[in-house]
Amino acid sequence: MSRPLLLIVGILIILPAFVSDFWLNQILTRSIILGIAALSLTFLTTYLGVVSFAQITLAGIAGYTIAYFGPNTTGLGIELPWLFAVALALLFSTLAGALVGAIAKKSVGIYSIMITLAISMAFFYFTRQNYSIFNGWTGYSGITAPAIFGLSLEDSLVFYYATLISATAAGFLVVKFTSSPLGLAVQGVKDAARRVRAIGIPTTPVIIAAYAFSGFIAGMSGVLNVWQQERISSFSVGLSPTIDVLIIAVIGGMRHPLGAFIGAITYVLIDTFVIDLFSRDRFNMIIGLVLLFIVMAAPQGILGSFLSAKKRIRKYDNNAIKRKIKNDCEI
Template sequence: MNRFIILLLIICSVLPVFAADFWLTQILSRSIILGVMALSLTFLTAYLGVVSFAQVTLAGIAGYTIAYFSANTAGIGAELPWVFAVLLALFFSTIAGALVGLIARQSVGIYSIMITLAISMAFFYFTRQNYSVFNGWTGFSGISAPSVMGLDLGAPVVFYYVCLFTGALATLFVVKFSSSPLGLSIQGVRDAARRVRAIGIPTSPVIVSAYAFSGLIAGMAGILNVWHQERVSSFSVGLGPTIDVLIISVIGGMRHPLGAFIGAITYVMIDTFAIDLISRDRFNTVIGLVLLLIVIAAPEGILGILKSVKERIKKIVLN
């Protein structure tokens, strides 16, 4: 698998040579951003065993932080050097993740879905009502990615590399974190909360830190997202994007971090090209059917399908 990831990275890094700006920005960069957002959910589901609807909220908190501390057309906030804005954004999304974990620490299964859904909806309504920090439902626009030493990070090719780097970094974080001692206790909590408690590890800090880590990953996506969209508003943290991220994770498969990116590219491709398949207006029907099919026929997502195809080929080759 690792060799495969390195190969994939090499392919991805030469893509700008061939791909037009539209592809780089609207398909590839967007897929990576959504992929990182989905990765923060995949991490929680795969390693802690809970499904969270709050990941878009966490990403949104990072996005709002960037918007607040950058030049924007809303006239709210204070401009800070971009490095500080980024650090603050990651800090807030991580803290917010920890808070979500604190509230949801006793819930598993459908209960964790419902409580995180409630948290995300509460945040959604809050951003619509609050004008002093979130500028109501219109939010912030006119935000652009910073220039670093004369290099405009927002230029299609450069932005693509920023996304690719962030995506690789987030994946590396998840892989390293999940094999760290804390990551292992998170998986211990997933498998047998009672037993972990019995050997003297209190479960709450473990759960809270898992959510906090997922907040960090979601925050990385949130920062890229606000640079990519050049705006952030209540719509960025509404029910629609929340469900989209869940769909992406499920379609891709939650067994491996790569699933999030496979799901994201699939989702973006359907979103972009459904117009050729069926009228553009029926995108939701298409994506709903895809989700239904995947959940029913391939609960481990596209990743699971690829794996079983690979095993079948192996069997044929061996015979």
């Protein structure tokens, strides 16, 4: 892990000592959870070259699994130990991701967007109409987070650190996956699928594996989100949260896993404090203007623009040093 990332993690570790419970729960923890969801999208976009609108669906599958197999006040489901419920949630989201990949394996560009959007909307309407598993419009409420090693995740400080550990693990998994042979094959499919097939590597399993891995990451956010919100319904997997994840990814930048979390904190700050300056009804307009500005002025996102500026400054400094050395030699 690089020094800047270690510094950021260190700041996030000590930050709860200096912020209120509101900032801890509604700003920082929420941003981390949304960042993990956006990370599952930026992974696909950066390394496979596709935009998936199904990430909230995958997160929702994990969330509904926790609700069904965990304690709730709805009266539906089978309560299992939390560890088994989490394992099932991540398993189902991973398998669902693989299924999405199998459906969209030959789609790129606008076609992958439309296919994954269709899957997302189909799942949304299915949850609204099914009452035996998803409980229709109402969904599940009264979902309680478990206690781990005697520490209750219902405590905001404990839950914050749990989400921080999960986000660090998700980022670590993405970095390790992309540098593995399978991850390199995924990038090869993005850059030159024909060449990958020419050397004897079938592209379909590679694409499905990438979608499955993104489903696992999205599932992590789904588990954490349902524990934080203590409820889940069809509105949790609707069009609005689906687009929100895309906005977060674009704002933060897709070149580095950290971009997803920068986009998330930016989005949450706007979402939380825009009502202090404008009417709540103006939020969509404000976030739309922010997105338009990012796309036009900084298409690489906030993090991408920062890294590009840093690279230009370093190049300028190197050139200045070379000119100084050259002038000294001439003298």
